[in-house]
Amino acid sequence: MPKGLTFLSSMALAAVFALPLAAQTTPDADTVVANVNGDEITLGHVIASVAVLPPQYQQLEDAVLFDFIIEQLVQQQLLSQEQEGLTTRNKLALENEARSLQAVQTVEAISTAEVTDEAIQAAYDAQFANFEGEDEYDASHILVETEEKAQEVKAQLDDGADFAEMAREHSTGPSGPNGGALGWFGKGRMVPEFEAAVIDLEKGQVSEPVQTQFGWHLVILNDKRKSEAPALDAVRNELAQTLQQEAIQAKIAELTEQAQIERSELEGVGPEIIRQTTLIQE
Structure with a gap:
């Protein structure tokens, strides 16, 4: 249970609340669950209190929560009776x-x-x-450190080498072990230089070496499609x-047009007055 609160024993609590609950065969929001020096606490008060509890307290068992909320309301009522007003x-x-x-x-x-x-x-x-959808691309790439290495790999690809095998053998990027596959992506998902190279490719075509901040890329366009709704x-x-x-917003606009709203000008003071809590300390 939450810290900082004290509770009656289970037996005392049962003695306090058994009669009001037993007397109600069809409880409703007005059913009295406690009476504190003549002030009634109802089942409605309990339910409303439970409804606004933080999630961690909502997970408590109902029996525990029921007793806890009633006791909390009783204690609050006792403390509130010490005050004549707000x-x-x-x-x-x-x-x-x-x-x-x-x-x-x-x-x-x-x-x-x-x-x-x-x-x-x-x-x-x-x-x-x-x-109508936007263009989406399925591409793979081989990432190497230098342009010379990219040209060397490109020459092998032009001679018929398998792109995925070359990616697994030469790519330094995280997709290398997966054959360089990047999966489907749309515009804006890749760095500009890489994206531009992909957009210019035909299906199955391998790009010339493309430089980005990550290194040098060889890109193949596996497929292209339109995104679906x-x-x-x-x-x-x-x-x-x-x-x-x-x-x-439409309702607020309607009500504002129908209402008579007057905003007063505060003379001699600035916005900093909102920090002056001494004005409401009475």
Whole structure:
């Protein structure tokens, strides 16, 4: 259990909470699980507390978590009863939190209404219906340290030597043992000089020696294709987020246009006033 909290014994805890729970055959959010000097703690309070726990606490067994949350709420209630009310700072923080939670509720309502399976499918169709794809290349290379060595290997390839065998024998790159195979890649994935050489090749053609910061390369283009549109499930979350953001921004624009918003000018002070926490210390 989290450090820094003390708990009643299991027997004492059972004695405190057995009666309220036993009296409820169909518990709901208003079911009272504890009464602290006349102040009620309900099952709704417990469930709401559990819902916002960090993931590591969510993994606790329900029986352990149930007792722990109730005891935590009891202790908080005891401590809160020592205060007559909230400080100015905490009142303002509570107002900010309430405002934030209500805004989140609006966002959730917008998402439910606008981010539907039908809307996601429509967004997918609009983005990928005419998808033509981009060029992708399957190439292999042989990397050596000098141009002279590259020319020597190129001459052997021109005489009919097998590219993969020559890569395994001569390439100093990590792909050498695999015959120099680089697999499929699109534009922007390789250094410019290497990419330019690949783009200029025909299928099965071997390039002239190409210099990059890694050394000298001989490149063969094994195959070329157009990339395919991603599957709907692969981009579903991205599309949903875009739809949500667009719907929220549209709602904010609508509400802003309809609202009467006045922003006051603060005379004699600058933005640094936001650091003056002494103004809310009452």
